[in-house]
Amino acid sequence: xxxxxxIEKRFGDLTVLKGVxxxxxxxxxxxxxxxxxxxxxxxxxxxxxxxIPTSGTVRIxxxxxxxxxxxxxxxKDIQRLRGQTGMVFQNFQLFPHRTAVENxxxxxxxxxxxxxxxARDRAMALxxxxxxxxxxxxxxxxxxxxxxxxxxxxxxxxxxxxVLLCDEPTSALDPELSGEVVEVLGTLAAEGTTMVMATHxxxxxxxxxxxxxxxxxxxxxxxxxxxxxxxxxxxERTQRFIATLTQQGQQGEGV
Amino acid sequence: MLHWLTLMADSLPSLLWAALVFxxxxxxxxxxxxxxxxxxxxxxRLFGPAPLAAIVRFYVWIIRGTPLLVQLFLIFYGLPSAGIxxxxxxxxxxxxxxxxxxxxxxxxxxxxxxxxxxxxxxxxSIGMSWSQAMRRTILPQAARVAVPPLSNSFIxxxxxxxxxxxxxxxxxxxxxxxxxxxxxxxxxxxxxAALIYLALxxxxxxxxxxxxKRLNQYGGFLEAKS
Numbered sequence: 001x002x003x004x005x006x007i008e009k010r011f012g013d014l015t016v017l018k019g020v021x022x023x024x025x026x027x028x029x030x031x032x033x034x035x036x037x038x039x040x041x042x043x044x045x046x047x048x049x050x051x052i053p054t055s056g057t058v059r060i061x062x063x064x065x066x067x068x069x070x071x072x073x074x075x076k077d078i079q080r081l082r083g084q085t086g087m088v089f090q091n092f093q094l095f096p097h098r099t100a101v102e103n104x105x106x107x108x109x110x111x112x113x114x115x116x117x118x119a120r121d122r123a124m125a126l127x128x129x130x131x132x133x134x135x136x137x138x139x140x141x142x143x144x145x146x147x148x149x150x151x152x153x154x155x156x157x158x159x160x161x162x163v164l165l166c167d168e169p170t171s172a173l174d175p176e177l178s179g180e181v182v183e184v185l186g187t188l189a190a191e192g193t194t195m196v197m198a199t200h201x202x203x204x205x206x207x208x209x210x211x212x213x214x215x216x217x218x219x220x221x222x223x224x225x226x227x228x229x230x231x232x233x234x235x236e237r238t239q240r241f242i243a244t245l246t247q248q249g250q251q252g253e254g255v
Numbered sequence: 256m257l258h259w260l261t262l263m264a265d266s267l268p269s270l271l272w273a274a275l276v277f278x279x280x281x282x283x284x285x286x287x288x289x290x291x292x293x294x295x296x297x298x299x300r301l302f303g304p305a306p307l308a309a310i311v312r313f314y315v316w317i318i319r320g321t322p323l324l325v326q327l328f329l330i331f332y333g334l335p336s337a338g339i340x341x342x343x344x345x346x347x348x349x350x351x352x353x354x355x356x357x358x359x360x361x362x363x364x365x366x367x368x369x370x371x372x373x374x375x376x377x378x379x380s381i382g383m384s385w386s387q388a389m390r391r392t393i394l395p396q397a398a399r400v401a402v403p404p405l406s407n408s409f410i411x412x413x414x415x416x417x418x419x420x421x422x423x424x425x426x427x428x429x430x431x432x433x434x435x436x437x438x439x440x441x442x443x444x445x446x447x448a449a450l451i452y453l454a455l456x457x458x459x460x461x462x463x464x465x466x467x468k469r470l471n472q473y474g475g476f477l478e479a480k481s
Contacts (some may be wrong), residue, residue: 048380050376050379050380075384079382079384082379082380082382083382085380086380086381087376087377087380089373089376089377089380091373093371093373093374093376093377094377095374095377095378095392096396096473097395097396097399097473098473106381106391107381107382107383110383110387110391111381111382111383111387112382139472139473140473141473155381156380156381158381159381159382
């Protein structure tokens with residue numbers, strides 16, 4: 001279980017998250033949706049501490065860490081929590097100087113000190129899972145965006161994280177390429193991978209997410225099972241936002 | 256004409272010897288040490304505490320703002336008055352190292368900064384520590400961008416070592432000066448010395464090209480593409 005309690009994040013005078021609490025059950029997929037600047041990416045990055053919350057508590061499984069304004073968490077504590085997570089980025093962020101399979105091996109070899117052969121076996125298995133084993137020795141620069149993102153998903157999964165965090169995993173891709181990424185994420189979801197994703201992609205959210213959390217202006221406006229929230233949002237703000245997403249989606253499909 | 260060729264041929268062994276024993280080792284050693292100084296200085300400027308970063312800024316300001324020849328004179332002729340007496344070669348080595356360190360620190364600072372921030376985050380996201388991220392992810396990418404400007408520094412350094420002649424290091428240029436003093440043929444001897452410097456820098460340029468090719472194999476930074 002992942003529990004974010006009362007997360008507040010301030011950048012100088014700007015308060016991006018105003019006491020957000022979200023609980024994610026094991027084996028479930030939660031989509032964070034909302035307008036740009038609403039805080040969904042920041043919230044996601046607070047889970048693996050790429051952003052350190054100003055205050056609040058982050059709990060992942062047995063590991064828990066609390067934050068206070070002015071207090072800086074220790075490196076060991078950050079690693080303890082971050083080790084429970086894997087992350088997929090909007091712009092993939094593969095290591096360009098390593099081949100696809102080396103990208104996936106990197107965490108296992110460098111951080112977990114696995115022998116190279118064992119790491120390669122696991123990396124190949126993961127590449128097969130995302131349909132990229134035939135490109136194992138390719139340089140990232142030679143892969144399409146969708147292929148890069150699939151390798152990035154394999155890299156994030158390599159250390160067997162308790163939760164996979166996806167930050168706008170399809171936003172940098174055209175509809176066709178994002179389709180192959182949605183498919184891979186859908187397979188993972190069906191296998192019971194716990195995921196939290198920040199997304200604008202209605203197709204991704206409605207197809208994969210079990211729960212949806214709608215964030216606006218740093219606060220949770222509404223949350224609930226994705227079916228209910230997408231078809232019968234109760235808050236007027238949520239209705240308006242979902243209406244715009246649906247419009248965009250239809251235009252996108254039409255093209 | 257024949258006289259000139261004979262003079263060139265006769266003086267070649269002593270010039271080459273001076274290059275081999277002094278110019279080349281001085282260049283290699285001060286560049287290697289200077290890179291270490293430059294990397295440390297760059298890391299302090301980028302990531303270190305403010306007081307340390309201020310000291311590094313001061314160091315770079317002094318070295319870049321004063322002539323190399325004056326720095327060498329200060330170390331070799333000036334420091335003895337402060338009770339620090341150095342032989343000519345170590346004095347030159349220290350002077351060139353400090354010089355290379357200051358200039359390369361600016362290059363290294365820029366190329367480390369040129370690696371996209373997302374690469375740090377990707378490295379952290381798979382559990383890397385700062386030093387693992389630096390060593391495994393950031394520096395290899397920065398190195399590729401750094402090769403052309405660092406090669407410039409390296410090639411400048413080969414030629415700058417001729418200044419060591421002024422503090423009595425018997426390197427290539429001083430060897431030429433000595434032969435001029437007895438043969439009275441400055442044109443021939445200095446052309447010959449220039450040609451040897453040219454040959455040395457050409458070797459370095461060729462190495463630069465090969466290194467760039469090797470580092471370019473993966474095609475550079477990734478842009479988000481769809």
